[in-house]
Amino acid sequence: MTSTRDNILEVKNLSNRYEGLPLLQNIGFGLSQGEILCLLGPSGSGKTTLLRLVAGLERLDTGTIFFRGRDIRDIPPHQRNFGMMFQEYALFPHKSVWQNIAFGLEMQKCSPAELAHRVRTVLEMVGLADLGHRGIDELSGGEQQRVALARSLAPEPQLLLLDEPLGSLDRTLRDRLTTEIRTILKKLGVTAIFVTHDQAEAFSVADKVAVLHNGLLQQFDTPEALYRFPANTTVAGFLGFTNLIDGHLDDQGIFHSQLGSMSIINGIRKAREKITLLMRPEGANLRLQASVTADTPTIAGTVTHRVFQGSTYRLTLQSGDVSLTFDLPIDPSPPEKGAPIELVLNPAALVLIDPSA
Amino acid sequence: MNRSRPLLRWLLFSLPLVFLVLFYFYPLAKIGLLSFFPDGTWNPERLSRLVSSPVYGRILWFTIWQAALSTVLTLLLALPGAYVFARFRFFGKNLFQALMTVPFVLPTVVTAAAFRSLLGPNGLLNTWLMAGFDLDSPPIMIDQTVAFFLLAHIFYNYSLVLRIVGSYWAGLDVRLGAAARMLGASPWQTFRRITLPLLMPAIGSAALLVFIFCFTSFGVVLILGGPGYATLEVEIYRQSVQLFNLPMAAALSLIQIAVNFLLMWLHARLGRKARIGFYTDSTTGVAAIAESLGKKAFITANILFMVVLLVTPLLALLLRSITADTGLTLDYYRALFTTDNRSVFFVEPIAAVANSVGFAVAAMVLAVVLGLAAATFLASDRTKKTSFWDAIIMLPLATSAVTLGFGYIVTLNRPPLNLRDSLALVPIAHTLVAFPFVVRCILPSLRQIPQSLREAATLLGASPFEVWRRIDLPIVSRAVLVGAVFAFSISMGEFGASSFVTRPHTPTMPVAIFRFLGQPGDMNYGQAMAMSSILMLVTCSGFWLVGRMDGWAKLPDVRNKEKKV
Numbered sequence: 001m002t003s004t005r006d007n008i009l010e011v012k013n014l015s016n017r018y019e020g021l022p023l024l025q026n027i028g029f030g031l032s033q034g035e036i037l038c039l040l041g042p043s044g045s046g047k048t049t050l051l052r053l054v055a056g057l058e059r060l061d062t063g064t065i066f067f068r069g070r071d072i073r074d075i076p077p078h079q080r081n082f083g084m085m086f087q088e089y090a091l092f093p094h095k096s097v098w099q100n101i102a103f104g105l106e107m108q109k110c111s112p113a114e115l116a117h118r119v120r121t122v123l124e125m126v127g128l129a130d131l132g133h134r135g136i137d138e139l140s141g142g143e144q145q146r147v148a149l150a151r152s153l154a155p156e157p158q159l160l161l162l163d164e165p166l167g168s169l170d171r172t173l174r175d176r177l178t179t180e181i182r183t184i185l186k187k188l189g190v191t192a193i194f195v196t197h198d199q200a201e202a203f204s205v206a207d208k209v210a211v212l213h214n215g216l217l218q219q220f221d222t223p224e225a226l227y228r229f230p231a232n233t234t235v236a237g238f239l240g241f242t243n244l245i246d247g248h249l250d251d252q253g254i255f256h257s258q259l260g261s262m263s264i265i266n267g268i269r270k271a272r273e274k275i276t277l278l279m280r281p282e283g284a285n286l287r288l289q290a291s292v293t294a295d296t297p298t299i300a301g302t303v304t305h306r307v308f309q310g311s312t313y314r315l316t317l318q319s320g321d322v323s324l325t326f327d328l329p330i331d332p333s334p335p336e337k338g339a340p341i342e343l344v345l346n347p348a349a350l351v352l353i354d355p356s357a
Numbered sequence: 358m359n360r361s362r363p364l365l366r367w368l369l370f371s372l373p374l375v376f377l378v379l380f381y382f383y384p385l386a387k388i389g390l391l392s393f394f395p396d397g398t399w400n401p402e403r404l405s406r407l408v409s410s411p412v413y414g415r416i417l418w419f420t421i422w423q424a425a426l427s428t429v430l431t432l433l434l435a436l437p438g439a440y441v442f443a444r445f446r447f448f449g450k451n452l453f454q455a456l457m458t459v460p461f462v463l464p465t466v467v468t469a470a471a472f473r474s475l476l477g478p479n480g481l482l483n484t485w486l487m488a489g490f491d492l493d494s495p496p497i498m499i500d501q502t503v504a505f506f507l508l509a510h511i512f513y514n515y516s517l518v519l520r521i522v523g524s525y526w527a528g529l530d531v532r533l534g535a536a537a538r539m540l541g542a543s544p545w546q547t548f549r550r551i552t553l554p555l556l557m558p559a560i561g562s563a564a565l566l567v568f569i570f571c572f573t574s575f576g577v578v579l580i581l582g583g584p585g586y587a588t589l590e591v592e593i594y595r596q597s598v599q600l601f602n603l604p605m606a607a608a609l610s611l612i613q614i615a616v617n618f619l620l621m622w623l624h625a626r627l628g629r630k631a632r633i634g635f636y637t638d639s640t641t642g643v644a645a646i647a648e649s650l651g652k653k654a655f656i657t658a659n660i661l662f663m664v665v666l667l668v669t670p671l672l673a674l675l676l677r678s679i680t681a682d683t684g685l686t687l688d689y690y691r692a693l694f695t696t697d698n699r700s701v702f703f704v705e706p707i708a709a710v711a712n713s714v715g716f717a718v719a720a721m722v723l724a725v726v727l728g729l730a731a732a733t734f735l736a737s738d739r740t741k742k743t744s745f746w747d748a749i750i751m752l753p754l755a756t757s758a759v760t761l762g763f764g765y766i767v768t769l770n771r772p773p774l775n776l777r778d779s780l781a782l783v784p785i786a787h788t789l790v791a792f793p794f795v796v797r798c799i800l801p802s803l804r805q806i807p808q809s810l811r812e813a814a815t816l817l818g819a820s821p822f823e824v825w826r827r828i829d830l831p832i833v834s835r836a837v838l839v840g841a842v843f844a845f846s847i848s849m850g851e852f853g854a855s856s857f858v859t860r861p862h863t864p865t866m867p868v869a870i871f872r873f874l875g876q877p878g879d880m881n882y883g884q885a886m887a888m889s890s891i892l893m894l895v896t897c898s899g900f901w902l903v904g905r906m907d908g909w910a911k912l913p914d915v916r917n918k919e920k921k922v
Contacts, residue, residue, distance in 0.1 A: 057812050077815045078823075084816040090809035094831045103827075107818030155817060 006032045008191060009054070009159060014063030016049060023049050024215045027063070031208070034189045036182065038206035040196060042238065045212040047195045051161050054193065055084055067159070078107075083157030085165045089148035091136045097123075097147050098132035104155035122150040125184060142173050149181065153188065160185070160192040166201065178204050199239055203227070211235050229267060232354040236278050243279035243324045246355060248272060255352060258322055262297050267352035276355040281314075283349020284326040286334060287342040297345040299324070303337050317341055365821065370734035373727040373750065373792070379774065380785050381753055384764025385614065391767060392611045395604035407608045417612065420588040423503065423578075424571035427510035428564050434511060434662070435518035436560075441659045442519060443526035445652075446644045453660065455904065456667055457516035462900050463893060464850025465576030466867040467674070470874065470889035472509050472581060473500065475673035479882055481680075482673075501583030509577040512666055514567040521566070525559035526552075527644070558627065565624045573617065573757040576852045576867070580874055589613050590759040594856060597763050607767070610760045621755035625748075671893065678886035681879065689883035706884060709869035710891060716865060717848035720787035724844040725837060727788065728795030733825065735796070736803035747800075754793045758853030761786060766857050780863065786854040791844035798840035802833045842903050846896045866892045 007030035014027040024046045031037050039047040052058045054065060056077035065072055072080060083104075092100050098119060105115045123129050126146040131139070139147065145165060152160060165181070166174045182205045185192050196202050202209050203223040211218040211226070211234075219231040230236040233244055247257030249272045255264050257277060268275060287298055301319030312327040313334050326343065328334050335341050395403050407413055441447075442454070460468070474480050476499050483495035490496075499505045529552065537547040575590040587595065589609055597606035647653045679685055693706045731750050735743050753761070765786060769776045776782045806829060814824045830837075852867040859868045866888055873885035 055812075055816060057815070076820075077812075078818050078820050080816075081818065082816055084813065086809045086813055088807070088809065090807060090813040092810060092814070092828060103814065103819075104817035107823065151813075151817070161816075 008033050008068050009193075010064075010066040011054070012064045012066070014050070014053065014060065014065070016046075016053060016058070016061045018049075022215055024053075027212075027217050029210055029217065029220050031191060031193070034186075034191055035207045036185055036192045036194060036205060038194045038196060038202035038209045039212060040199065040202040040209050040238075041212035042197055044214075046215040047197075047212045048163055050212065051163055051193060051195050054159075055082055055161050056080055080159075081155065081157055082159045082161060083152035083155065084161040085148050085152045085163065087164045087167050089144050089165075091144060091148060091151070093136050095136070096132065097128065097134045097136070097139070100136070100147060101132075101151045101154050104151065108155055118154055122154045125153075126150045141169050142177065145169065145177060149184070153184075153190070158191070160190050162192060162194045164195050164197070166196075174198075174201065175204075181205060211238060213238065229351055230278065230353055233276050236276075236353060241278055241280060243281065243326075245277045245279070245322060247275060247277060249275045249352060258320055259299065262350070263295070264350050264352050265347055266350060268354065269352075274355050276353050278351045278353050279324060279326075279345065280349040280351070281325055281327045283346040284328065284343040285346075286328065286332055287344045288332075297347065297350065298342060299345060300340070300342040303335055303339050303341050306334065306337050315341075317343070366734055366737055369730045370746070373731040376727055376788075376792075377749070377753075380765075380769075380789055381756075381761075383774075384761065384768045385756070387768040388607045388610045388614070388760070388764050391604060391607035395607075403604065404608050404611075407605060408612075413609075416587055416589055416592050416609070419586070420572060420590075423507065423510075423588065424568050424574075427507055427514070427571040428567045430507065431511050431514045431518055431567050432560065432564055434666075435515045436522065437655070438515070438519045438659045438663060439523035439526055441656050442523040443529075444531075444644060445656055446646050447656055447660075453663065456663075457519060458900060458904075459671070459897060460513050460516050460667060462846050462850075462896050463513075463671075464852065464867055464896060465574075466580065466852050466870045467850070467889045467893050467896075468509055468512060468670070469577045469580035470870055470885055471670035471674040471893075472505065472512070472577075473874070474677035474886055475670045476500070476505070476508075479879070480673065481677055500581070501585060503582065503586060506574070506577045506581040506586075509581055510567075510571050510574060512670065513577075514570060515663070515666060517570075518563045518567060521563040522556060522559045526556060529555055562624065562627045565620065565627065569617070569620045569624065572620070573613070573759075575757070575759050576871075580871065590757055590853065593759050593763055597766065598857065603767060606763055610763055613757055613760050617755045617757060621751075674886060674893065675890050678883065678890045681883065689880070689887035692880060692884050693887060706869055706873075706888065709864045709866045709888070712863050713849055713866040713892075714895075716784045716787060717845045719781075719784035720791055720848040721841050721844040723784060723788040724791040724795045725841050727792050728799055728840055728844075729837065731792075732796050732799040732803050733829070735800055736806075750796055751793050753789050758786070758790055758851060759857070761789060762854035762857030765854070778860075780860075782858045783855060783863075783865065784848070786858050787848035787851050788844075790851055790854065791847040794843045794847065795840035798843060799833055799836045802836040803829060806832055839903050842899045846899050849892065849896055 009031040011030070012028050014024060015022065016024045027050060029037075039050060041047045049058060053060055056072070056075065060073055067080075092103065095103070101119045101122060102115055105118055110118070119132070120129070123132055126149055128143060128146055128150070131143065131147075136144065136147070148165065152162075162181075166177055169177065178201050194202070194205055196205075206223055208220065209223050209226050210220045211231075213234050218235045219226060221229075221231075226235070227239065230239060230241070236244060245257050245259060247255055249255050249268065249270070251271045253263060253269060253271075255262050255275070255277055262277075264277065267278075284299075299317075299319055301317035301324070303315060304318050304323065305314070305316035305325075307314045308330070309327070311330070313330055314325065315328050315334050316323060316325045328343075392404050393399065393401055442450070463471075476482055476497055478495045478498075478500055480495075480497075483497050486492060486496050487494075499508075533551055533555070534547050537551045538544075542550065572588075573590055574588060575594070578586060578588050579591050579594065582591070589612065593606045593609045593613065596602045596609065647656055678689055679687060681688060696705045735747055735750075765776075765782060768774065769782060776785075810828055810832075811824050814828050815821075819827060850867060851865075852871065855865050855868050856871065859865055864872065870885050870888050870892070873881045873888065
């Protein structure tokens with residue numbers, strides 16, 4: 001975790017219940033100036049609630065939230081100067097694009113000249129300079145999303161909160177807008193919290209990712225660290241990893257499982273009765289005679305599925321009772337379904353992780 | 358879970374609540390007291406004697422009987438029309454749909470006057486028949502009979518049934534009928550075994566509403582039925598205003614309240630199951646152009662019937678207001694501006710127009726303020742608790758205006774709340790009648806506003822009041838306007854409560870029309886027609902305006918999830 005000193009947002013021991021059921025338990029994290037944090041988790045994981053607690057839209061049961069060293073629990077949401085972008089955008093239907101963006105500035109009692117200047121600036125920034133007069137219902141989904149971003153940025157919020165802001169858009173548009181949002185936020189140096197259930201979106205937008213599951217903070221890390229070293233099987237499962245093999249780790253650091261014994265260099269190093277091996281799907285290649293040295297881990301089995309995916313083959317093989325899936329390069333082309341196969345594993349793609357959720 | 362400000366909400370809600378307690382529950386409680394303590398002492402025997410008396414039974418029986426008959430007749434006549442409007446497209450459909458709202462907004466007194474102008478002894482039809490066939494006496498003798506006010510009831514409720522059943526029918530999946538036909542059912546069997554059972558909730562709901570309206574019918578029965586017939590409402594009026602038998606009137610009111618509550622409760626239950634709106638949108642669904650000759654004839658017959666039923670009385674009213682024995686004249690309108698010594702008024706009759714408009718504006722403002730407060734409170738939370746308060750607010754709808762007016766004269770003309778000489782009594786009574794309608798107009802649009810809009814405004818720095826003023830209010834402004842027009846029209850046409858609380862020097866238009874109709878002579882009759890015409894034009898133009906506004910103030914559907922990409 002980041003050090004407490006330079007954090008502008010500090011969430012400590014936060015717990016919340018809804019109708020008696022725990023929704024969030026003992027959440028704590030910090031965020032420093034200009035960082036973008038992604039709250040990543042499946043629906044029902046509590047990520048939106050956490051965002052709304054920071055916004056002040058929900059009442060906090062226990063825990064504290066500090067912003068710039070000040071306890072903000074008793075500050076009503078409209079006095080926090082946080083911006084928020086909502087699911088489905090929540091654009092005011094009775095106001096034009098211009099009026100939507102001007103709303104926050106009007107609330108700040110901004111002078112008319114300054115207001116016009118600021119609205120024009122953000123409109124240009126999101127590439128909608130000519131659409132100020134338009135009604136909300138005259139915009140496409142992508143345009144609405146930009147207006148919503150512009151509206152939340154116009155009052156220059158100290159913290160920007162984004163609640164699945166791209167949820168209702170199609171894949172291609174999402175990918176484009178994700179990059180665009182990150183570029184704009186970084187240009188302005190805005191500190192932001194971004195909620196999403198989409199792992200790819202989180203990775204492309206965030207400096208830090210917080211994975212939430214069942215109201216618990218599972219892991220708080222950079223995207224790369226998260227991908228390389230998932231904290232446990234829950235996180236691994238959520239990231240889409242399926243090659244998880246249970247076993248135990250002995251005193252010599254040797255992992256024993258149905259697949260035999262292997263020496264693993266990543267992840268947990270201490271001896272454990274119960275431990276899980278994660279094999280990332282991109283960490284395998286067809287075994288070619290020349291390429292193998294004695295201590296390189298390998299695995300042999302029978303191909304049960306082979307799906308061509310463009311840049312890779314998705315290949316499932318059966319080895320004993322274990323079924324494993326890997327993405328292999330298309331050259332050399334892997335064997336057909338039913339044929340025997342032997343794979344060389346990249347030691348860096350093998351990680352020992354905590355099996356308990 | 359949401360941050361809300363309970364104190365603020367309740368403070369807001371206390372406005373309509375205090376109003377209801379003072380001007381609804383207090384008079385109603387007093388009626389109950391008056392029934393059980395006629396002389397200030399506990400005397401239930403007197404009540405039971407009243408209830409068991411044959412007069413009492415006869416009135417109750419007559420009230421139920423005429424309401425049931427009105428309901429059955431209306432259903433029989435309106436169901437074919439509902440079919441036509443649900444399943445066919447034809448020339449002028451929109452115009453006919455607009456026409457159907459006319460009876461809905463027409464004051465009872467105007468309706469009564471209109472039917473008299475068409476079919477009464479001095480009515481157009483009789484005058485023409487007498488002139489055409491050289492008769493000495495009017496050939497149509499329908500005035501002062503049951504048939505006359507039954508006809509008025511049909512006039513009133515025909516379009517109500519057509520609207521409710523028609524829109525429900527239009528929403529039924531046409532493929533269900535097609536499926537039945539493919540399984541070998543004849544058109545009649547399809548109707549009887551598929552369509553009719555599916556329509557039952559709508560028919561039941563409509564029938565119950567018609568029954569409620571006819572059960573509490575006051576103006577038309579009083580004017581068209583004459584002294585020979587009395588429903589509960591009319592009898593309450595006679596006992597209290599003409600015979601000063603307040604305990605009897607109170608006992609009758611008590612029955613009225615009980616039956617009304619029961620009926621409204623039934624209606625609410627039915628409506629919840631079938632999701633039938635009281636004031637539903639116009640029909641949507643699959644409508645076809647009639648092809649066979651038989652269907653064309655069927656549609657034509659229904660439209661003709663509708664036009665004859667709805668238009669002729671109103672045309673007769675307008676025509677009669679400008680015809681005298683000598684031909685076309687504006688004398689009746691002119692007479693409204695003069696004070697006659699023998700007149701039933703102490704002021705020139707045209708003052709009634711000013712009175713009515715003044716009262717209606719006051720009632721409108723009050724009803725909108727209270728309605729907005731109540732709707733804002735109800736929309737801010739959707740729990741069991743709010744649905745209880747919702748029901749409380751709707752209670753005045755389940756109470757007849759006559760009972761209310763009677764309640765006022767037994768409570769509000771003495772301390773602690775002496776309003777006998779106050780002009781405020783009329784607008785207060787009208788507000789109470791109109792306020793639930795205003796809430797019903799505003800509440801759905803308030804509830805449609807996604808909570809995220811308010812949260813977005815909050816995070817942009819708007820305080821709760823700013824959010825209400827700049828988000829809620831502009832979005833529901835059209836609904837507020839519709840509610841205001843409703844309130845204004847209800848007040849303009851209100852007769853039941855007004856007949857109790859209007860003071861002799863400041864009559865409202867319906868009260869003035871009633872007085873004119875009760876006096877002999879062509880001049881009084883003509884002035885009744887003239888004033889009814891004015892009242893009709895005022896109320897209809899209000900709704901015409903609202904209809905016009907549909908176009909320009911329509912908001913985009915904020916819940917629309919389909920995005921244009």
